[in-house]
Amino acid sequence: MELFHAAASPFVRKVMVTLHETGQLDAVKIVPASQTPVSPDAGNTAHNPLGKIPTLTRPDGPALYDSRVICRYLDHRGGGKLYPEARLWETLTLEATADGIMDAAVLMVYEHRVRPSEKVFDGWLDGQWAKITRALDALEGRWMSHLSGRLDMGQIATACALGYLDLRHGERNWRAGRDGLAAWEKRFAERASMTATRAEL
Numbered sequence: 001m002e003l004f005h006a007a008a009s010p011f012v013r014k015v016m017v018t019l020h021e022t023g024q025l026d027a028v029k030i031v032p033a034s035q036t037p038v039s040p041d042a043g044n045t046a047h048n049p050l051g052k053i054p055t056l057t058r059p060d061g062p063a064l065y066d067s068r069v070i071c072r073y074l075d076h077r078g079g080g081k082l083y084p085e086a087r088l089w090e091t092l093t094l095e096a097t098a099d100g101i102m103d104a105a106v107l108m109v110y111e112h113r114v115r116p117s118e119k120v121f122d123g124w125l126d127g128q129w130a131k132i133t134r135a136l137d138a139l140e141g142r143w144m145s146h147l148s149g150r151l152d153m154g155q156i157a158t159a160c161a162l163g164y165l166d167l168r169h170g171e172r173n174w175r176a177g178r179d180g181l182a183a184w185e186k187r188f189a190e191r192a193s194m195t196a197t198r199a200e201l
């Protein structure tokens, strides 16, 4: 299998952490890909019409995307422990919450990197950050017990989302007033799967 990859992408990191945690790193060849909405990667779009990463090609079927599909596929292939039946809907909702943080955080980066500076819309940036703060407050207020349970995909996605906030929006200090989430992230970041996939500024 081939994984279209960029180290800084939090969505790609979800896949990489899943490969680590399920012992399948050797099953995947990394293919570097770099794109934005206005400059797609031709190799990637040949498999994924949306032009986003991660994309996973397979010898026995069409390419898979997006990160939620790929992670679920890899978990199924690797033994099926990361989406426990007993708390499936909670796990999927937590993963969706984390993915939503990533979506908003990535769009904020594109707003500065991709849009011409005279067209940057501060109100829209504020709206994206407001989504992130509401989601972080929900994590701190409602999800700590789930986060502290057995490893699942919701936890992996949350850790990747928080890691991306540190990477790209560190100055906004997401930890302020969220001691429980900050302490959880500190512990989770020590996992070998997380240290092996950390991107540098």
Ligand SMILES: N[C@@H](CCC(=O)N[C@@H](CS)C(=O)NCC(=O)O)C(=O)O
Residues within 6 Å of the ligand: 008, 009, 010, 011, 035, 036, 037, 038, 050, 051, 052, 053, 054, 066, 067, 068, 099, 106
């Ligand atoms: N929902 C997708 C989001 C993936 C995504 O937004 N990836 C970014 C990189 S972090 C990308 O490829 N952006 C290029 C684009 O939007 O055209 C997933 O979970 O995989």
